[in-house]
Amino acid sequence: MSSIPIKDRNGIAKMREACAVAAMVLDQLKPLVRPGVTTQDLEEAGRDWIARLGARSACYGYQHGSRRYPAHTCISVNDEVVHGIPSFRRVLREGDIVSLDIVVWHEGYIGDNAFTVPVLPVSPAVEKLLRVTREALDIGIKQAQIGHRIGDISAAIQTFVEANGFSVVRDMVGHGVGVSMHEPPEIPNFGKRGTGDKIKPGMTLAIEPMVNLGAYKTKTLSDGWTVVAADGLPSAHYEHTVLTTDRGPEILTVPRTVPAQVSV
Ligand code: MF3
Ligand code: CO
DSSP states (O other): OOOOOOOOHHHHHHHHHHHHHHHHHHHHHGGGOOTTOBHHHHHHHHHHHHHHTTOEESSTTOEETTEEOOSSSEEEETTEEEOOOOOTTOBOOTTOEEEEEEEEEETTEEEEEEEEEEOSSOOHHHHHHHHHHHHHHHHHHHTOOTTOBHHHHHHHHHHHHHHTTOEEOSSOOEEEOSSSSSEEEEEOSSOOTTOSOBOOTTOEEEEOOEEESSOSOEEEOTTSSOEEETTOOOEEEOBEEEEOOTTOOEEOOOOOOOOTTSOO
């Protein structure tokens, strides 16, 4: 078992910058989610904002087996859980939910965050799915305290999600993040309190509940990337990169104001 990297002052400063960029890009994309917009439109806006903010997409060219991810953003609609490939054929309509997952590389460090945006109006059940998934993220983050264990994050998320009648995806997990997109530890959204590695100061953790309205089973489409809920029901995804400190968890993926000198 490889150990969880601890970031020093410099690493933390660099993570702060990378995560701020990831959050700013995500923040710019949210208001673009409207009826008639294609997921390719969102991809192009994301690609351009990543470049303007002096970063690179950590998704573009990301290798999994023999495949390379072909886009700068992951955009997953409705029953798509994660890793949806943007397409000019995918036109958004009222009632859709759109998960935007933005991972950027900035000065050697990676910031990772995701948010599910509804194309209003959505059904009450879907509204609840988004609210519960978002709250599950907050509840998971609250567990990222020094002396707790990774399983405390997992268990808190699972308990809350299942108490609300939804299910947590098992096939994908949260993760440490830093100089690479996936560092130890794995952070499942299900598990037992008191298990897993102990949380220490200076860890940077991507906590990311993926919650299905129906059953937790997923499958991967023939494009080799898009993960969908096997029962075809909607799925939501929220993610923050969090720094563990003696003063408690600190969310790093918070946007700053886009500097005026950045021309649009
Ligand atoms: N946030 C996703 C993850 O942690 C981003 C994947 S990028 C892709 O797996 F290239 F795999 F699509
Ligand atoms: Co992630």
